[in-house]
Amino acid sequence: MSILQTERLSVILVATLMVFASNAPQANAQVMMQNNQIVIKEENIVSWIFGNRARSLETVQESLNVVLETRLDLIARECDLTDKQRETLILAGQGDIHRFLNDYHTLRRKIPIGTISQERYQEIWQEIQPMRTRFSTGLYNHNSLFEKNIQYVLKNHQRSRYDAFVRERRHRQYEAVVRGTITMIENEMPLTSSQRESLVELLMTDVPNANYHNINYYHQYLVLYQMSKLPDEKFQAILLENEWASLSKLIQRYQRYESSLIQQGVLIDD
Amino acid sequence: MDMDLTEQPTASRHASCSQAARLLRSLLWAFGIGLFTSTFAETLQAEDVEAVPRAKLTRQLADKEDIAQDAADRVAVTAEAEAAAEAEAEVAEEEHEADDGLRVPRAKLTRKIEGVEKPRAAQNRAVPAANMVPLNIDPLNNVEARLKKYMPALEQCLTLEIHFLRKVCNPSEEQLKPIRIAGKKKLVELAQEFAKNENGAFRNDEKGARDLLREEILDAAKQVLDKDDLELYTRELDLRHQARYRGIAELMTLHSDSMLSFDTDQFEAVSEAIQKKPEPTWTRGMQSLFYSEYSPKPGIDLLSPVLNDKQKQLLSNEPRRNSTIWFGWPRNIGMQQFGSDFGLEELPAYDQQEEPK
Numbered sequence: 320m321s322i323l324q325t326e327r328l329s330v331i332l333v334a335t336l337m338v339f340a341s342n343a344p345q346a347n348a349q350v351m352m353q354n355n356q357i358v359i360k361e362e363n364i365v366s367w368i369f370g371n372r373a374r375s376l377e378t379v380q381e382s383l384n385v386v387l388e389t390r391l392d393l394i395a396r397e398c399d400l401t402d403k404q405r406e407t408l409i410l411a412g413q414g415d416i417h418r419f420l421n422d423y424h425t426l427r428r429k430i431p432i433g434t435i436s437q438e439r440y441q442e443i444w445q446e447i448q449p450m451r452t453r454f455s456t457g458l459y460n461h462n463s464l465f466e467k468n469i470q471y472v473l474k475n476h477q478r479s480r481y482d483a484f485v486r487e488r489r490h491r492q493y494e495a496v497v498r499g500t501i502t503m504i505e506n507e508m509p510l511t512s513s514q515r516e517s518l519v520e521l522l523m524t525d526v527p528n529a530n531y532h533n534i535n536y537y538h539q540y541l542v543l544y545q546m547s548k549l550p551d552e553k554f555q556a557i558l559l560e561n562e563w564a565s566l567s568k569l570i571q572r573y574q575r576y577e578s579s580l581i582q583q584g585v586l587i588d589d
Numbered sequence: 590m591d592m593d594l595t596e597q598p599t600a601s602r603h604a605s606c607s608q609a610a611r612l613l614r615s616l617l618w619a620f621g622i623g624l625f626t627s628t629f630a631e632t633l634q635a636e637d638v639e640a641v642p643r644a645k646l647t648r649q650l651a652d653k654e655d656i657a658q659d660a661a662d663r664v665a666v667t668a669e670a671e672a673a674a675e676a677e678a679e680v681a682e683e684e685h686e687a688d689d690g691l692r693v694p695r696a697k698l699t700r701k702i703e704g705v706e707k708p709r710a711a712q713n714r715a716v717p718a719a720n721m722v723p724l725n726i727d728p729l730n731n732v733e734a735r736l737k738k739y740m741p742a743l744e745q746c747l748t749l750e751i752h753f754l755r756k757v758c759n760p761s762e763e764q765l766k767p768i769r770i771a772g773k774k775k776l777v778e779l780a781q782e783f784a785k786n787e788n789g790a791f792r793n794d795e796k797g798a799r800d801l802l803r804e805e806i807l808d809a810a811k812q813v814l815d816k817d818d819l820e821l822y823t824r825e826l827d828l829r830h831q832a833r834y835r836g837i838a839e840l841m842t843l844h845s846d847s848m849l850s851f852d853t854d855q856f857e858a859v860s861e862a863i864q865k866k867p868e869p870t871w872t873r874g875m876q877s878l879f880y881s882e883y884s885p886k887p888g889i890d891l892l893s894p895v896l897n898d899k900q901k902q903l904l905s906n907e908p909r910r911n912s913t914i915w916f917g918w919p920r921n922i923g924m925q926q927f928g929s930d931f932g933l934e935e936l937p938a939y940d941q942q943e944e945p946k
Contacts, residue, residue, distance in 0.1 A: 370882045382906055389899045390850045397852075455881055457847055491856055492846070495839035502836025503875055505829070506923030507931035509753040512828040538843075539879050543927075559756065559939075565931040572927075 357440045364430055367447050368423060368454055380420070383458070387412040390459065394469070397484040398477040411468035415458045426450055452583070460584055461532050490523075493531070496538040497522045503539065504569075508562055517557045525549055528577075530587040537585050543573040544580060739780040742924045746799055747772045748935055750806050755939040757825045758818035760810075771809035775802055783918060797873055798922050831864075837871050837878060838863035844881040845892070848907070849900045858895040863887050873921040877914040 362375070369379045391408055394400065400408070430443055459465045473481055497519055501510070510518065527548035531541055546554075547570040555563050580586040751769065754760065760768070779798045796804070803826065810822060842851070842860040851859060868885065877883040889904045896904065919925045 378906065382903060385899055385903050386848055386850075389903065392897075392899065393850045393852055487853060491853060492843055495843045495856075495860070498832075498836045499840035499843075499878060500836075502833050503926045505833065505836075506875070506926050507749065508933055509749055509829060511753075511757060511825055512832070515828075515832055559936060561752070561934055561936050565933045569927055569931065 355437050356434045357437060358434050359430065359432055359440075359443075361432060364427060364447075368426075368450050370455070376420075380416070383416045384413075387416065387465075394481065394484075398473060398481050400477075404472045407472050408465060408468055411464040412459065414464040418464070419454065419458055423450065456584060461587065462584075489531075493526075494519070494523060497542055500539045500542040504566070508565060514557055521549070521553055521557065522546065525553065528586060531580075531585055532587050537580065537583055540573060540576055541580060541585050543570055544576045546570045547572075547574040547576075735784040736777075736780045739783040739918070740776065742919050742922060742930075743776045743779055743783075743798070743802075745924060745930065745932075746802055746922060747776055747806075749933060750803060752933060752935050753825075753829075754806065754810065754822060755935065758814065758822050759939045760814060760818065764813040767813055768806055768809040772802065772806050775805040796869065799872075800869075833872060834864050834867040835860070837867070837875070840878040841871075841884060841887060844884050845887065845904070847881060848903055849896065855895055859887070859892055862891050862895060866891055872923075874914055874916045875923075875926065876916050876920060883914050 365374075365376055365379065387409065391400075391405060391412070394408075395405060426446060429446065435443070469481065470478070501515060501518055501522075505515070522542065522545065527545055551563075551567065554566065558566065577586065581588045747769075751765070751772065754768070755765070779801065783798070807823070807826065811819060814822065838860045841863055842856060845851070845859060846856060871878075871885050877885070886907060889901065892904060893901060915921070924930060
């Protein structure tokens, strides 16, 4: 199990236990833990994979179709898609949805409904977790039918517009992650406005590994990993001596995260 | 050659016998050890109670009085529960006054808390769980130890705030002294607040412990800093506050974007809309902001002006999550954000003042 998976699993387990404990009116909370036994219902499995938004598999399917249409609308605006191109991309996107739902049903058949032991629950969770991550990271990653078909259906002038659009969008998303991560760092190392903006600028301009793709997940690790690859002097020019001493200890830990980030589809391996 | 398949080979039989013998021996050992441990523990406990010095016991009883008082402040206390808390306080006070170093029997104490007027038969009846009040009356429950648990992390918060103040306007040692004293005083107050709940949950209102500490430092700074320095410090605090909510809003926008596919203008507009209506609870347990399924989510009312119909439809199916997941008290005050403390220490001297952009 990779570092990211271990960290993430622990967070998810803690969070799941929190939800159990809080008796929140959510599907997850309907799992009952009595005498080391867990009662699993159909809706629990749906919510484990698709999140709390999922009331049933039908609503999930409906939502996935609207997500696909919304995504297509955005690309259509940027690249002036023809009806035929749009049709092809809808089919490709629906192919991704079907592929995911087929995998879901395969997994679903392995999970018993009713009372199971905690140990069995842990085993099941090990299988649920990758599916859950796959769904949360989005169905249209660089390996999806949708993304592969875009490269195929777009004409040259559209492709260059699409590439520019993707670059801009990725840059904006990355900035969000950089600012979010700095906010977390500031909890333990408050920065002045001048230091903050310099750090944002540094992280946005000097990106050691620009082959990041999916930054909907594990994004703080991506930023910390990028920071670990930057020369010390760049930080020393922004931070005070004691601040750099603390920060350097933190980011050193993320130097070895590359393989985990590649494994999770955040970084693309050359 | 015929062979009785039901009969075990000799070696195997021997192995079974020796296994059984081993099992029996282990059970006897376990029983013996259990008996010894429980007897030893009881002896220790008895000795422990007697061995507590009078002064320490008096302090513990005084602590109990505080806890009883704290119980009255707890949230959602019913009238019945309030009465019980008062009774608890009264009992603790009586004990304190008596100062005889002896414990009031728990049964007697429970009777008093449940209502002295009740007949004994009624006292013996089970009390519904909803009417029960946490007593916190064990004299061995050391409040001092519980306070000590919170102090190191809170002291680190003070160090960070003083570091920030010194970095921004580099006050003199004379100016810093009353600020440090005010901060340390506040820490004790905050630790007491944390110690009220066993898991260290802080009251869940507008201001968290860090906000209260910052306010205390600012108040003290107002008394001693020059006008220019104070202005600089206040401005930097405001910018830091804004940056924090911007970071949070950006992450929340990112999560919404994965489902709603914003264009660049929408991304900016959504982030700004979230920043305009910040919720103080978002700043606690910030780890959840990195996980789309646990992150707080903006409501449709907030984002509606920015979204198209399909996006609105998707968002309306999304349950609004305003609270954050509880990751433990240190993370709620912004410590151990990445697993362990940064351990930032103050510099001996802050020679250069920072100029904000």
